[in-house]
Amino acid sequence: MSGGDSQLWEVFVRPRRGLSHVHVGSLHAPDAQVALHHARDVYTRRQEGVSIWVVPAAAISASSPDEKDAFFDPAADKVYRHPTFYHVPEGAGHL
């Protein structure tokens, strides 16, 4: 039929100046230029963005959800990374 799936791209849109690009979905396209055009037509028909990134899905390396707990474990026992860990002495301002 269509002669093989064309490449899968992940689409990120910056909604407005001052906000970061956010993942909005994916699409198929043969190259980056076509992917950008498709992304504009599929994901920004109502002025949802001022800037688009497209990234080949194959280029994304992801952590595994199955190893989520072990992977993020090093952060779990370091409560001293949060400011609320510390006792602020009475009378100390601007802390």
Place this chain on the structure above:
Amino acid sequence: MGTPGCNTWMVYGNDFGTDQSLLDQVADAERALAEAAGRDTPRAALDMDEAASQAYFDAIVAAEQKIEPRDWMPEAYRKSLVRQIAQHAHSEIIGMQPEGNWISRAPSLKRKAILLAKVQDEAGHGLYLYAAAETLGISRDELVDMLLDGRQKYSSIFNYPTLTWADVGAIGWLVDGAAIVNQVPLCRCSYGPYARAMIRICKEESFHQRQGYEILHTLAHGTPEQHAMAQDSVDRWWYPSLAMFGPPDSDSTHSEQSMAWKIKRFSNDDLRQRFVDMCVQQAGVLGLTIPDPDLRWNEERGAYDYTQPDYDELMQVIKGNGPCNRARMANRRAAHAEGAWVREAAEAHAGKQRDLEPVS
């Protein structure tokens, strides 16, 4: 209890007010999604066997959290979602045809521009949904193949013809209206990518329904001939629209399991009732009549009694014997075949560009 024309409390529970607009309901679902993301369901162990995985899956669903693509899920859940999301995507794509039929004959430039934008939205909705289905491990090519060779279905409603301009209005009001009643609860579906796609789609569907309603309102308040044309289209689309909610609960094959998995939230009959109750009041404003002599308010039930659609006809249309099944599929296959050279040329161009890139 409910007042005539308003029984949303029955269908949506307490978190949906009785007078909420569609967009409010979608916004509520979006908030619920964000809240669900804030909860965490702890895993029993790192290495889970099948039974433990199933228990974890059940716990996530019970906690109203979302199942995400790389999570363990029962094979039947995956299959059921692929079937439902694909059918939904195919419906959006085939659904471009009945309305596309009127783009060249829209009565004004304004109506033509609006209709073009709407048909383009349908294509976009199809693509959001194909992307959601692909997260379940099926390829786009497989999905397209299954539509083209008839292994997967699309909504039976699109096998009815659009005979007059008023039909474009009736599709917006009744067909998109029925689709919205079906789809708003899907914004709370347990599968994350489907729920997120539905939130996006429902926000856009609101424009579709309103533009249809405006077309009918304009015709219904125009010349006697225009009024008659509007009434004729409502007469023809009413029962097929009721049939969009699927067979009655007693005959529905997929419903119970889908409800348990929180893919589906309400039964076919509950959603159909909500649609009828909504339409009666809207038809009054239009000055058009719903073609059902037995339609009347039932004080006891707090809902309208109405005549069921012809489910034998629905089965016939699903089997391929509706007025337009063959034409719709022939058009779809032709469009796909005629676009093949464009896809091939784009691939060839991309390949050449890659070859030309300097090696760094």
